[in-house]
Amino acid sequence: MDNVFHPLSRQSQPSDSEAGVSLPNVDTSSSQLRPTTVSGSASQSSTSHQHNYATPGHSDEEFNVGSVKTIRMIGLTVGDVSVVGESSQACTAVSTPVAKALYPLPEKRQRPIVRKLRHTYLAVYQRLFSVVTILNAIAFVSIFTTADTGKPRLLSSLATAAATNILVAIMMRQEYVINLIFKTCWMIPHSAPLRFRRMLAKVYEFGGIHSGAAFCSTAWFIAYSAILTKDMVNGTMRFPAMLAVAWVLVFLLVLIIATAMPMFRMAHHNSFEVIHRLVGWTALAFFWAELFLYAIAVQRVYTSDPPIYGLILIREPAFWLLAVTTAMVIWPWLFLHKLAIKPEKFSNRAIRLHFTGYKVPSFCGIRLSRSPLLEWHAFACIAHDDGGSVLVSSGGDWTRDCIANPRPYYYVKGIPVTGVLNMAQAFRLSVIVTTGSGIGPCLSYLAGIGKQGTCRMIWSAPNPWANYGKDICDAVTKVDPNAMVLDTESSGRQDLAALAYQMYVDSGAEAIFVISNPRVTKQIVYAMESRGVPAFGPIWDS
Template identity: 25%
Template sequence: MSTHTVPAPAYDDAEKGTLEVDERQTTLVSTNYKDEKKGDLTVITTAVVPVQKAPSKPKKKVSVWIIWTLWFNTYRKLFTFVFTFNMIGIGLAASGHWPYAARYTGAMALGNLNFAILMRNELFGRILYLIVNTLFAKWTPLWWRLGCTSVLQHLGGIHSGCALSGVCWLALKVVNNFRHHAVNHDSILIMGTVTNIAVIVSAISAFPWVRNTHHNVFERHHRFVGWLGLILTWVFTILGDSYNLETQTWNLSGKHILRQQDFWFAMGMTTFIIIPWLCVREVPVDIELPSPKVAIVRFERGMQQGLLGRISRSSIMEYHAFGVISEGTHSKYHYMICGVQGDFTRSLVNDPPKTLWTRQLKFAGVSNTSTLYKRGVRICTGTGIGAALSTCLQSPYWYLIWIGSDQEKTFGPTINGLITRHIGPERLLLWDSKKRGGRPDTMKILKEAYYSWNAEVVFITSNYIGNTEIMRGCKEEGIPAFGTLWDF
């Protein structure tokens, strides 16, 4: 096996979990371990033997319990806890058993929305990762470090739970306003209704079936209707805080408004939304096109490992996130691998730009917690190398498994050079599914690497089918693993 093969293209059938075997030949691979304590792994190709096409093996049935535990992950646990807690509160407020919440329903709504936005703030996320990586790296019990990684990776559960709860609290606020319409001003009733509609549209546009199948629809509605909702929220908040229901008069005193808690929640929401946009810059880029399937985008300055960046051709429209590849903060450049999958990535190949808009403040991904572990395995398929490579470039304690198709030709000399310069054969396994007639027995090579490398955890970046197969295999084997997320 070549130890300096490189990147992989868009996912082919082999990478989607179907093993294709050439009718004429198959490659036999034997694996020898020099020193299990040091984790040295030598992969030797022993023969190429003519064979008939191997019969397809029936897929092993996965237990219902494993499927359930993987489905009801930390994301859904956090969402369930947050949303259930809020629904209990709404029930108590609506029934009159929680007078405080009944009186300050607007504050309850904005408090939830404020926290939802905070969970998606890049700066807040980077600070959380920094604190966890600094305080708990390597010395704490493994179960604790795994728990930290799981919570950080699934903060979206709190985001979704708080966002949906905020919509429900806001709906209760509007309903209560209409229940007391006789003493409420018409402008407050109208603004409450319009604000609620805008927030609902913004929330619905982020549902998985919209986000994953109609990215531009999601982005335009979630962002721009969300911004409209924020403006309407300010108007609704100020009107509500300024109107006295008992005297039915307006109190336009600034001091009075500043004393209201929902005013400060609205201020927090605005601040958390603005911060990332203050970091948007148009930067020069150099685009390498090793094949029609991939664009390698090069940016100036190095980065720490485990980060993802958003790029766009315009300052506010159509941002797409990609993993950041860098040799370290000392490096002159960092890279993004953009596989051709849609209009945006296709345009990078067909019409390479000289500049791109990006947020200089990158957000942390699950790989950023790799510093918590003494040793680990990073397995990826295809363009997933973009999110996986930095961890293995910057740490000698991480083993890289990369399953792709015609990788060296598809990804070109830049990515190949990074791998050959920084990752030795003792911690590298590259599998070219095109040359080898299909995808390997992924769990077999993963288990061999995991145990021989004395790893504590596995990080996975693959397509949906590949990710599901590996996660189920790791769960069955008892191997701690974290896979790709498709925000639920």
């Protein structure tokens, strides 16, 4: 694991476009890098301090992040930059202590191919997927080298292996299991080595276990169906119904996996969700049918006793594994109910949905739906004494309709679930970078910690005061009085990677958390991790 930071020599390095996205352009002449009002220091006067900015030249220190060129700021600044223009309902362009120098991003570590493998193709998600696959490969070799291919025990072993993987895949999406995993990891004391806490903070990539187990269950069923086909051809077990159900089940599992691939999932999210849910239920039903047909086949082919199908079933490990899996699938739906909503519309871009009578623990989120069988949308919850609220920003058809035509109620199911940002509790001090409605999950976290000195904030959004309201802005400055709030309408988009790094160094933070859209999150996390800075943010499967 990389150290948090140490000085590095400057050398030619590829740009951050290695992360798969380009960074937004930064306006180096923007007022966002110049304080308008200075206050909060005994040495300050009513007039602004003058600052010098280097202009491009041979002697200037400048650094590049993808397509971004940020000029290093020289000279000294003192004090805090106050909130600018609150009376005109424009949230501060920059509200933060301005550093004495804009720290340039250090050069990336390691060779390009190593960085690409470590932080992209072999990230924690992919490593977990690989571990699950390797363990299953070992089990596969063990079964086929020890089992008698002419006996039903081989089919039983294959069915058990498939059922085990399906159970693991479902467990990794069960709210109780997710909450337990997160709580176990964030309970690690701050006295633990930073390297160990950095490793645990990547727990949100546990989806690699889910996808690995789902992939392997399909492979086991393909092997099961192939052996069954061989037995049919050899005349060992002639039971066409059993063979037909097995291959239909294989088809359903392959369909689920194919539509869960990132490219399809991102382009057709609603279709992915419907297929994952409804086809998944259908596959579970076919697995039950296959088990019953297996019991009938064993009774007919290998015994001459009176029918004892139930006894054959309960002796099969797959039966009990499938029973637990089915219970886990059904359990959240037992809590399906309508949740009354009181909307608070900020603008055409954002709305806050308030609710009471539904207790949500700190650091958790809920899923809302208008059509429970079709689609669900996850939102971080800002918890209150007898309820809470969620912040919804325009980002798709569902959210735009929610803002334009808020319903008096939405459906919820299961229990509130823990999110990525909560792992910030594993660090003494974290820098949180967010854009737009990403402030919602951040407010959920800020409301949970409820005290200063545990995080620093950078929030970039178009006219935050007008679009999100005074209460939201106040909630940010309550926990971080010197939060940096960037108004992109007045000054354009800034280089968030450079700003995050400067705040990380200035504050002595232990980690950076990014809550934004997938492109920006991936961009900043890669920019930091490739330089040895601990950085975390939701991935495509979070």
